[in-house]
Amino acid sequence: MKAKHQRLTLVVLALIAIIAAGLIATWALRSQANYFYLPEQMAAEPPEVGQAVRLGGMVQAGSIETMADGITVNFRVTGNTADVIPVRYSGILPDLFVEESGVVAEGSLGADGVFEATNLLAKHDENYVPRELEGLEGHQSQDYAETVAGTE
Amino acid sequence: MIAELGLAALWLATALAFLQIAAGVLGLRGDAHSARFAVYARPAAVVQAFLAVLSFFLLLYAFAVTDLSIKLVATNSHSMKPFIYKLTGTWGNHEGSMLLWVGVLALSGGLLAGMEKRLPEKTMSATLAVQGFVALGFYAFLLLSSNPFERLPVPAAEGTGLNPLLQDIGLAVHPPTLYVGYVGLSVAFSLAMGALITRQVNPDFAKVMRPWVLFAWVFLTLGITAGSYWAYYELGWGGWWFWDPVENASLMPWLAATALLHSVSVLAARDALRTWTIMLGVLAFSMSMLGTFLVRSGVLTSVHAFAVDPERGTFILVLLALYIGGSLAIFAVRAGSIAEGKRFTFTSREGALVFNNVMLSAILAIVLLGTLYPLLTEAFDVRVSVGPPYFNPAGAIFAIPMFIVMAIGPLLRWKDDKPKRIQFELCLLAAIAIAVVSLVAILGDYAILPLLGLALAIALGVAAFLPLRGRKLSRVPTAVWGMVMAHFGVAVALFGMASESAFTQERLAAVSPGSTEQLGDWTLTLEGVEPIAGPNWTAIEARVLAARGNEDPIVLTPQARDFWAPAQATSESALITRWDGQLYAVIGEQTEDGRWQLRVWWKPFVTFIWYGGLLISLGGVLSIVGRVRLDLKRRSAVRKGNQRREDQAKITGKVQVEPAE
Numbered sequence: 001m002k003a004k005h006q007r008l009t010l011v012v013l014a015l016i017a018i019i020a021a022g023l024i025a026t027w028a029l030r031s032q033a034n035y036f037y038l039p040e041q042m043a044a045e046p047p048e049v050g051q052a053v054r055l056g057g058m059v060q061a062g063s064i065e066t067m068a069d070g071i072t073v074n075f076r077v078t079g080n081t082a083d084v085i086p087v088r089y090s091g092i093l094p095d096l097f098v099e100e101s102g103v104v105a106e107g108s109l110g111a112d113g114v115f116e117a118t119n120l121l122a123k124h125d126e127n128y129v130p131r132e133l134e135g136l137e138g139h140q141s142q143d144y145a146e147t148v149a150g151t152e
Numbered sequence: 153m154i155a156e157l158g159l160a161a162l163w164l165a166t167a168l169a170f171l172q173i174a175a176g177v178l179g180l181r182g183d184a185h186s187a188r189f190a191v192y193a194r195p196a197a198v199v200q201a202f203l204a205v206l207s208f209f210l211l212l213y214a215f216a217v218t219d220l221s222i223k224l225v226a227t228n229s230h231s232m233k234p235f236i237y238k239l240t241g242t243w244g245n246h247e248g249s250m251l252l253w254v255g256v257l258a259l260s261g262g263l264l265a266g267m268e269k270r271l272p273e274k275t276m277s278a279t280l281a282v283q284g285f286v287a288l289g290f291y292a293f294l295l296l297s298s299n300p301f302e303r304l305p306v307p308a309a310e311g312t313g314l315n316p317l318l319q320d321i322g323l324a325v326h327p328p329t330l331y332v333g334y335v336g337l338s339v340a341f342s343l344a345m346g347a348l349i350t351r352q353v354n355p356d357f358a359k360v361m362r363p364w365v366l367f368a369w370v371f372l373t374l375g376i377t378a379g380s381y382w383a384y385y386e387l388g389w390g391g392w393w394f395w396d397p398v399e400n401a402s403l404m405p406w407l408a409a410t411a412l413l414h415s416v417s418v419l420a421a422r423d424a425l426r427t428w429t430i431m432l433g434v435l436a437f438s439m440s441m442l443g444t445f446l447v448r449s450g451v452l453t454s455v456h457a458f459a460v461d462p463e464r465g466t467f468i469l470v471l472l473a474l475y476i477g478g479s480l481a482i483f484a485v486r487a488g489s490i491a492e493g494k495r496f497t498f499t500s501r502e503g504a505l506v507f508n509n510v511m512l513s514a515i516l517a518i519v520l521l522g523t524l525y526p527l528l529t530e531a532f533d534v535r536v537s538v539g540p541p542y543f544n545p546a547g548a549i550f551a552i553p554m555f556i557v558m559a560i561g562p563l564l565r566w567k568d569d570k571p572k573r574i575q576f577e578l579c580l581l582a583a584i585a586i587a588v589v590s591l592v593a594i595l596g597d598y599a600i601l602p603l604l605g606l607a608l609a610i611a612l613g614v615a616a617f618l619p620l621r622g623r624k625l626s627r628v629p630t631a632v633w634g635m636v637m638a639h640f641g642v643a644v645a646l647f648g649m650a651s652e653s654a655f656t657q658e659r660l661a662a663v664s665p666g667s668t669e670q671l672g673d674w675t676l677t678l679e680g681v682e683p684i685a686g687p688n689w690t691a692i693e694a695r696v697l698a699a700r701g702n703e704d705p706i707v708l709t710p711q712a713r714d715f716w717a718p719a720q721a722t723s724e725s726a727l728i729t730r731w732d733g734q735l736y737a738v739i740g741e742q743t744e745d746g747r748w749q750l751r752v753w754w755k756p757f758v759t760f761i762w763y764g765g766l767l768i769s770l771g772g773v774l775s776i777v778g779r780v781r782l783d784l785k786r787r788s789a790v791r792k793g794n795q796r797r798e799d800q801a802k803i804t805g806k807v808q809v810e811p812a813e
Contacts, residue, residue, distance in 0.1 A: 007492050010428075014510045021514035021550065025521040028546045029538065036537050052541045070662020070743040091660055092723070092740030092749050106539075119389070 039079035042109070049111050056104040060084060064099060077103065077115075089117040155222050155301040158210035162301075165203040165258060166291040172196040172261075172284030179277025180349070190273075193280040194265040200287070201262025208242075208255035211300055215242040218311065224248060224300050226308035233313070234687055240324040246448060246464075247300035249327060253444065254290045256328075256335040260364075261287060264339050270360050272352060279346030286338055289471045297467050313688070313715075322382030330375030330402055334440040336368025337409060344433030345479055348486045353426045358419035359783075361433070363776055365416055369409045370772035376402050377765030388723035388738050390753050392652070392761055395543045397452050400523045401443030404516055408436035411512040414505050422566055424493035424502055427483075428509070434479045439516070441472050451527060497568045504561030511554035518546045548601055555608045555646070558639065559615035577618055585611040598654045605650025613643035630778025638771025645764025651757040658754075662747040672754045674735060675699045679707075681739070681748055689715045691724070694739040694748060698728055710739040734758050 039057045063076040076084045105117035179190030228245045243249040261283045347357045384392040412432040449465030496502035588607040616639040659671040669676045679695040691713040699705035708726040728735040733756040740749030
């Protein structure tokens with residue numbers, strides 16, 4: 001290596017690595033952009049089976065049923081349209097997991113069309129709302145869905 | 153009275169920051185007239201440190217006695233709260249934690265001013281001016297937008313309490329440690345700027361900067377380790393890292409500080425990487441401030457909430473832009489005038505260090521983009537969550553080559569080396585890695601990343617000790633032991649992470665009292681569930697008997713707690729720690745037929761994650777001790793040498809004088 005150019009070579013190498021990191025990040029993030037789904041979005045364009053995504057919406061009234069093993073819970077999540085997504089979850093339910101309240105389910109869509117949740121995020125207390133559900137409760141959810149639809 | 157004293161101390165400290173800047177800037181001019189005023193920079197910094205720390209202790213006192221006439225105390229504390237959590241509640245809120253931030257900032261500035269005598273006086277003046285300028289911005293932030301001492305017109309009858317998740321000893325340790333780390337980097341930043349302004353980027357400057365970087369880095373490491381363990385046992389999900397933006401906010405300065413630490417060592421030892429070190433100094437503190445902005449502005453809860461009440465966020469953002477923009481501008485002007493340092497080839501220790509510096513920066517870029525991306529899209533009303541499916545593989549692309557080079561780098565010689573010389577070591581490490589991969593792959597079906605993690609961890613664990621090969625152990629310098637320890641710590645932590653993600657066993661069941669469940673070689677029996685009450689909560693507590701093999705059973709008492717001020721429910725996990733892993737139990741709800749939900753994990757070697765973190769910090773401490781001892785030795789040697797020369801001069805002087813008489 002020509003000694004004179006060493007500093008330049010180093011700078012160029014460092015830049016290449018950082019730009020590569022940036023490109024990888026952008027590419028990975030864009031393929032992740034659908035990571036969060038509303039029920040109507042999931043019904044219209046379901047993610048691939050097994051792909052890790054989040055589903056957010058309201059727990060439909062009267063839809064929570066506990067299976068005989070006492071651990072598995074089935075319920076349905078609704079959004080702003082008539083679409084509902086059935087969800088299956090095995091685990092300890094969040095403390096304030098109740099019907100007609102917001103929930104974010106982490107997991108993936110199964111081949112049978114049931115969303116297999118590995119983790120549920122619900123309100124911890126009266127004041128805390130999961131980030132994705134902010135502004136989604138009550139009539140505000142309508143406004144929100146419109147803005148989402150507007151951007152697509 | 154206490155509140156007014158605290159506020160007055162803060163204003164006085166602000167005034168002293170002005171004095172410090174003025175004196176520092178005058179010190180740069182270097183003429184005799186300015187020099188007379190320039191001497192005030194150091195005392196200004198020292199007294200300022202005293203005032204800011206005093207102010208923090210006054211707030212601490214107000215929390216200790218629950219002075220409900222102070223707004224901050226009334227909104228964040230409660231007279232019935234346990235005393236220790238009254239104290240820790242001081243920094244469990246925005247204003248208090250910013251006061252702690254500023255207190256630590258002033259304290260480190262004071263320590264720098266009071267203790268550092270090695271730097272040229274001009275560089276010191278510039279450094280103190282920059283440090284004063286940084287402090288001034290944060291004093292302004294505190295006084296103008298988040299006054300912690302604000303009084304209520306009418307004292308409150310009772311406080312509203314503190315988030316129960318925060319009522320934990322983890323909170324007592326975690327934020328202060330992290331803040332010391334964040335703010336310690338401000339000194340590195342000021343020193344870098346001072347050296348850049350006075351064109352003194354050389355090994356002597358690096359030797360002054362190194363202990364500060366090490367010190368900040370040790371605290372950051374400890375803070376992240378403590379935070380991870382706190383989240384692990386307090387949140388009750390069994391996870392130890394969630395790629396939560398708040399966690400990333402502490403990881404990013406750590407990554408930058410790790411890179412800085414290694415590059416400043418190259419500068420000190422070899423006089424290479426001059427501009428690169430300065431750049432990393434700027435980057436590390438920028439990440440500290442960015443972290444503070446993310447956590448403190450409310451931008452994380454919601455971009456829209458931030459847009460509604462943008463005062464604090466905007467303030468920090470302006471400070472951020474001012475400091476980063478200013479330092480980059482100085483960098484752009486001055487970088488060209490810094491001569492290139494000593495050269496080295498790619499296959500040398502410097503080469504390996506540069507490579508890993510770049511890898512660390514790349515990981516930093518990955519984490520930074522992943523953290524900011526959701527905020528960016530949210531501004532356009534598209535909600536995205538970025539989680540482990542992004543961070544783990546994208547980070548691994550750069551982390552894997554980094555770990556490989558980290559194993560080899562310390563074996564290489566400075567300046568230039570032939571890979572052939574360390575042939576044996578290379579073959580040994582490759583053999584270990586391949587053996588581990590094939591062994592684990594035969595034993596079971598595991599994901600690729602944990603598998604690679606295990607192999608790299610074990611190879612790295614061995615590689616960490618290879619630099620000691622062929623050396624007389626009693627003569628190895630303490631700083632080298634520090635490096636060995638820290639690198640071994642990385643291997644230990646990596647082993648814990650990979651092992652946890654590959655081998656964790658989970659059992660989830662609805663159990664009726666008296667029935668037994670099996671998890672691996674553990675037998676778990678639910679004895680019963682009872683309601684209990686604490687000082688500010690009620691709970692149901694399960695008594696679970698856990699026995700491993702034929703051992704005597706141990707009682708586990710996981711709880712589901714309901715706090716009443718403020719009303720909130722939390723789940724308290726119960727743990728059994730063994731050398732080879734941890735049993736983690738959580739109790740859930742009662743089912744309709746009277747059974748209880750019980751979730752239990754066996755996590756092999758999970759504790760190694762935090763042991764590793766402690767070892768890394770210990771390595772940093774050893775390195776500081778080694779350097780400081782060496783420095784003290786050198787100083788006393790120089791002093792003795794001077795003494796002898798003086799004595800000699802006196803004797804010879806006398807000898808010369810005598811004949812003249």
